[in-house]
Amino acid sequence: MIDRRLRVVLAEDSVVLRDGMVELLEVRGCEVVATAGTADGLLAAVAEHRPDVAVVDIRMPPTHTDEGIRAAVEIRGRMPEVGILVFSQHVETVWASRLLAGGASGVGYLLKERVARTSEFVDALHRVADGGTALDPEVVDRLMRGGRRSRVEALTPREREVLELMAQGHSNRSIAGLLVVSERAVEKHVAAVFTKFDLRATDADNRRVKAVLAYLADEG
Structure with a gap:
């Protein structure tokens, strides 16, 4: 059961959505x-x-393009102890x-x-705050298709499924349940x-984190 009170900063330029999220959280x-309401x-x-x-x-003012995620990257560099949960309608690979x-x-990174359900979002917040990872499957898929393909192409279809579920933050036991296989098979x-x-x-x-990141393209 989650009983720790998280301290959250919420960045959202829509006042209605922002106020609603504050109340829900x-x-x-x-x-x-x-x-x-702005990146600054x-x-x-x-x-x-x-x-x-x-x-x-x-997407935040003034250009509504990528100000928010640029700020997230800056926070990551300056204050790596602060968890970052990107919550958007868009995938910026x-x-x-x-x-x-x-x-x-x-x-x-959730869409x-x-x-x-609100509970899913709050669970993801706690996971990220505790140093875990919470990536939407669509985000993982887009990153994989846009990243270094040589390593990914060496994987079997089942290994790729397991990797995608790892990226979403699932444990071996959870993956076994989702794929209806034994935990030993997942291992x-x-x-x-x-x-x-x-x-x-x-x-x-x-290594679980490194496996997710190994094929992401960002060298150029």
Whole structure:
């Protein structure tokens, strides 16, 4: 059961949507310490309050293109301890790759129209605040299609399914349930992914995160 009160900064340029989200989050036990309608306002609010997680829309004033996710990348660089949950109608693969370039720990990217229940959104917030990952399957698919394909193409269809579910934050047990296979079978698929991506075990590294990031394109 989730009982920790999260401190959240919410960036959304639509006043109606922003106010509605504040009410929903507070009912669910979160503390919205600040809201922002612009990227500059978001940066200032995060610097002042140092929240557990910042919820960020991609398109914000003045141009309504990519100001929000640019700010998210800046926050990631300046204050990596702050979780980032991008919540948008759009998939920006270039900026999403940059957001994930330093590691997927503490990063989420959900599409507004695909979140069916408030509880799902709040669960994702907690996961990101705790250093986990919450990526919508459509975001994962777009990143995979836009990224380095050589490693991904070496995977079997089942290994790719397992990798996509890993990227969404699922444990081996959860993946086993979703794919209706044994947990041991999932472990073998995960090990195969690590091998094909040349990811060796170390005490410090999170190979699950590295496996998700290994094929994302953001070198240019």
